Amino acid sequence: MNAVHHRxxxxxxxxxxxxxxxxxxxxxxxxxxxxxxxxxSVQEILKQFGYEVNVFRVSDLITAFSERDLPDSPEFDRIxxxxxxxxxxxxxxxxxxxxxxAAIAQINETRSRNEAxxxxxxxxxxxxxxxxxxxxxxxxxxxxxxxxxFLVGVFATEKERLDHLIEINVPKEDAKALIRRDADEPLTHxxxxxxxxxxxxxxxxxxxxxxxxxxxxxxxxxxADPYVTPTPxxxxxxxxxxxxxxxxxLGRQVGAAIATREGDVLAVGCNDVPKASGGLYWPGxxxxxxxxxxxxxxxxxxxxxxxRLLDELHDATPSDKSVLRGKFKEILDITEFGRAVHAEMDxxxxxxxxxxxxxxxxxxxxxxxxxxxxxxxxxxGIQRVIYIEPYxxxxxxxxxxxxxxxEEKAQDRKRxxxxxxxxxxxGVGPRRYFDLYSLTLSSGHELQRKVExxxxxxxxxxxxxxVPLSPYSYIIREAMAIRLLDRLPQQLNxxxxxxxxxxxx
Numbered sequence: 095m096n097a098v099h100h101r102x103x104x105x106x107x108x109x110x111x112x113x114x115x116x117x118x119x120x121x122x123x124x125x126x127x128x129x130x131x132x133x134x135s136v137q138e139i140l141k142q143f144g145y146e147v148n149v150f151r152v153s154d155l156i157t158a159f160s161e162r163d164l165p166d167s168p169e170f171d172r173i174x175x176x177x178x179x180x181x182x183x184x185x186x187x188x189x190x191x192x193x194x195x196a197a198i199a200q201i202n203e204t205r206s207r208n209e210a211x212x213x214x215x216x217x218x219x220x221x222x223x224x225x226x227x228x229x230x231x232x233x234x235x236x237x238x239x240x241x242x243x244f245l246v247g248v249f250a251t252e253k254e255r256l257d258h259l260i261e262i263n264v265p266k267e268d269a270k271a272l273i274r275r276d277a278d279e280p281l282t283h284x285x286x287x288x289x290x291x292x293x294x295x296x297x298x299x300x301x302x303x304x305x306x307x308x309x310x311x312x313x314x315x316x317x318a319d320p321y322v323t324p325t326p327x328x329x330x331x332x333x334x335x336x337x338x339x340x341x342x343x344l345g346r347q348v349g350a351a352i353a354t355r356e357g358d359v360l361a362v363g364c365n366d367v368p369k370a371s372g373g374l375y376w377p378g379x380x381x382x383x384x385x386x387x388x389x390x391x392x393x394x395x396x397x398x399x400x401x402r403l404l405d406e407l408h409d410a411t412p413s414d415k416s417v418l419r420g421k422f423k424e425i426l427d428i429t430e431f432g433r434a435v436h437a438e439m440d441x442x443x444x445x446x447x448x449x450x451x452x453x454x455x456x457x458x459x460x461x462x463x464x465x466x467x468x469x470x471x472x473x474x475g476i477q478r479v480i481y482i483e484p485y486x487x488x489x490x491x492x493x494x495x496x497x498x499x500x501e502e503k504a505q506d507r508k509r510x511x512x513x514x515x516x517x518x519x520x521g522v523g524p525r526r527y528f529d530l531y532s533l534t535l536s537s538g539h540e541l542q543r544k545v546e547x548x549x550x551x552x553x554x555x556x557x558x559x560x561v562p563l564s565p566y567s568y569i570i571r572e573a574m575a576i577r578l579l580d581r582l583p584q585q586l587n588x589x590x591x592x593x594x595x596x597x598x599x
Contacts, residue, residue: 101550102320103558104540110574111539114217115562117145117316118201118239120232121224122291123248125173125276126255126269127300129224132248135306136222139313143557145220148204152225155196156180169259170268177275177285180227184283194231197223198238215565218556227276227285232293241529241537242563244316246309247294249518252503254300278486292483295526297519304520312522315530317557320541320550324531326357327480328521330458334437335524337362338460340376342383343434344390350437350459352445352452355477360450363440367433372447374440384433392432438467442474452476460524462516465489472497472514479516482523490516529561537561 103111119136123129137147153176157164160179165171184192201221205213226232226245235243250258252273259269279285296312298305315322324332330353338349341364348365366374367383375381384390404410435443438459445452453475457463461483463471468490471479479498491500501517522530533541538561544550566574 101545102318102541102543102552104542106539110564110566110571112215112562112564112566113558115242115559115564116216116218117220117559117563118235118243119220119222120226120235120243120245121222121248122226122232122245122287122294123300124250124255124287124291125272126259127248127250128258129248129300131303132246132298132300132305132309133222133224135309136246136313139310140220142554143313143317144555145218146216147220147222148201149222149224150197150200152180152193152197152223152227155193155200156183159183159196168264169262170264170272173264173272174275177279181279181281181283181285184228190228190230190283191234193228194223194226194234198235226290227287229286229290229293232290239563241561242559244296244526245294246312247291247297248300248305249291249297249502249520250300251501288484293525294523296522297482299520308520314552315522316560317554318539318541318560319552320533320543321552322531324527325521326353327458327519328527329357330359330456331460331480331482331519331521332524332527333359333362334458334460335527337364338437340364341366341434341437342375342385344384346461348437348459348461350441350457352441352455352457352476354455360452360455361441361444361448363435363437363442363444365434365437365440368435373444374435390432436464436467437461438463439470442470445474456480458519461485462488463490465493468494468498476514479514480519481516482519 117140121129121132123132133149137149140147156176156179160183162179164175164179180193184190189195202213204219204221205216207213223235226235232245235245255273256266256269259272260266264272276285277288296308298308298312311322330351334349334351336349337351338347341347341349343365346365350363352360352362354360364374369375369380369382375383407414438457441457442452454477455475456478457471457476458480460481462481462485463479464485465488468488472494490498491503497513498516499513501515529536529538533543538559541560542550564571
């Protein structure tokens with residue numbers, strides 16, 4: 095190890111800690127987001143750390159694997175034909191992670207082999223995969239590459255994406271259709287970019303080149319710069335995510351945090367059932383949450399409404415009623431009859447109970463607020479809402495056009511005046527918060543910031559990944575540990591003798 099370059103690392107074991115580990119970096123962005131500058135920026139940043147870069151495009155994989163000829167122009171036909179072919183491939187294979195598997199195969203083909211025909215890792219190589227469209231693709235890449243896989247979300251507003259598509263000669267109405275399709279295609283094997291985006295480890299903004307500084311900061315964290323610390327937004331969103339983990343709700347876990355503009359946290363909340371005397375139930379003998387009672391009251395009420403509608407259809411056959419029941423369930427997206435307080439409301443009520451005003455504060459929430467919470471957010475005087483996960487059931491924008499503006503869909507920044515912005519989160523996501531910010535609790539290397547009384551200077555060239563992608567299986571690591579034991583002084587032979595006796599018995 096180069097002591098000058100890597101002094102921030104603690105307790106390294108040379109055999110285990112693969113310093114030249116590969117990286118696999120996936121990217122998610124909606125159709126129309128011009129990710130070319132982001133790709134170039136990432137390549138330049140990685141070269142500063144001494145990394146070679148391989149770029150794989152899923153659209154190229156679809157073209158290569160497809161049995162049909164796909165048009166390269168006009169642009170609308172080029173994009174939509176690859177969407178169609180990608181969906182067909184997933185449907186015919188029965189795997190929504192098909193194109194992640196294809197990307198893995200392409201990465202694997204770049205490897206050399208030793209004399210024993212075993213494939214070798216590629217030292218100091220980063221594999222970039224553009225762009226992922228389904229949650230299953232992300233799940234598969236995480237299973238294969240573990241913590242050595244990072245997912246980058248490139249955010250652009252709907253207007254920015256529409257403008258770019260028009261600029262590359264996609265007619266306006268066709269561009270709008272592509273954007274709608276890409277966000278949430280109503281097909282089992284369709285595009286699910288919106289749901290995929292919220293799985294990212296870091297979110298960067300395409301607007302005005304902001305991604306350059308955001309990516310530079312992120313990769314400083316990836317390459318173990320111990321002096322990069324969380325922004326107020328990252329800290330508050332992590333607390334919102336942490337709060338969500340105490341929710342015992344039968345559906346999704348949602349968390350919220352209310353913070354001042356200066357970053358002081360006023361309250362946190364989660365979605366769960368309220369108890370008499372205030373607050374929410376905790377585990378214990380008095381716990382009366384939905385999972386304890388074994389029922390979902392919102393689902394119960396929805397079924398009663400559907401049954402009343404079906405009972406009015408006297409002439410309908412049982413088969414017709416079965417079909418209608420399914421259709422009613424899709425249409426009847428109600429949230430009004432659940433017992434749980436929503437996370438945003440829990441945080442606002444905590445402010446009320448503790449005598450703290452939320453007026454002028456920022457609400458950080460893991461999921462876009464529903465329309466019920468939005469009315470209270472407006473009334474409470476919240477200045478801004480930051481969210482990660484979309485929520486299709488929310489009618490907030492539709493019902494409160496006069497009071498809120500969803501930045502993603504905003505067409506004119508002048509319309510922001512006197513409205514509460516609902517903005518997508520930008521920064522390191524809660525998923526990798528410990529890995530990248532904790533000096534001692536990361537799943538990767540332990541770090542330090544000084545040696546004796548001297549602050550450590552961080553050098554980019556030949557940087558080591560904080561959370562390396564190990565080429566070794568746990569069985570190989572066991573063998574390596576035994577070899578390390580064998581190198582220790584003679585007086586430790588007693589441990590090896592005892593270990594052998596246990597093995598023989």
